[in-house]
Amino acid sequence: MLAIETRGLTRLFDGKPAVQELALAVPAGAFYGFLGPNGAGKSTTMRLLTGLLAPTSGEARVLGLDVAASPLAVKAQLGVVPDGLSLFERLTGEEQLRIHGQLYGLPRREAARRAAELLEALELAGDAGKVVQAYSHGMKKKLALGCALIHGPRLLFLDEPFEGIDAVAVSGIRRLLQDLVSRRALTIFLTSHVLEVVERLVTHVGIIHRGRLVVQGTLEEVRATGTLEETFIRAVGEARPAPPPLSWLAGPGGAGDGGA
């Protein structure tokens, strides 16, 4: 079964395509890494798949449902960590998680129980009573991940989950996510620019370039001819003119001093 399937998915902004004729196929239980250079269309795709943006044409099926026809039924089964986090800054970490759970319909006690477990798993238990405003960027990212998991979603969308997180925390989150996927509890769709981390995590890869899907397959298939980074650069790299030398940065007396 496919957790995500799109056909001809297209979104224009001001007449220009941000995503074109996308045919994604994400198997249920996969850990899917969605890669692409800046401006390639990753966030737009994620917004289309999570029902935050309507397509100009084409369709997206998520967990067997048409996103446009059943947006609420789809959203109830998703967890999303967007790139720009939207947390309630004046709540404590514990309150944030618990209220998030209650918004998804969990009874108060169950939401509190899950919040405590998530705080422990995300190594935030010591900061559970602090207001979110006082959290560091990395702590907020981890808390947002907790919010995305508390209702037990079947599909998790993560936009740049490791951005701004230290190496120890990345390794902890990696283990948590891999454990969730390996227990077949969850399908994960992740975007990241950190290819080494992606390479160690995912089972499937899709590469988008200028709105079009240019590579898709299992990690083994995609890496058949080199590392993920090599495949990525081959897929999206293009001949670029040499950058200007910035010789004035060489300092006084340097090659670019300008001489008078």
Ligand SMILES: Nc1ncnc2c1ncn2[C@@H]1O[C@H](COP(=O)(O)OP(=O)(O)OP(=O)(O)O)[C@@H](O)[C@H]1O
């Ligand atoms: N709301 C919008 N209005 C107009 N253009 C948009 C809008 N959102 C995205 N775009 C354009 O669509 C294209 C794809 O943007 P998108 O944010 O999906 O890229 P991305 O792959 O997520 O990039 P990054 O890695 O830099 O976050 C870009 O050219 C961007 O300028």
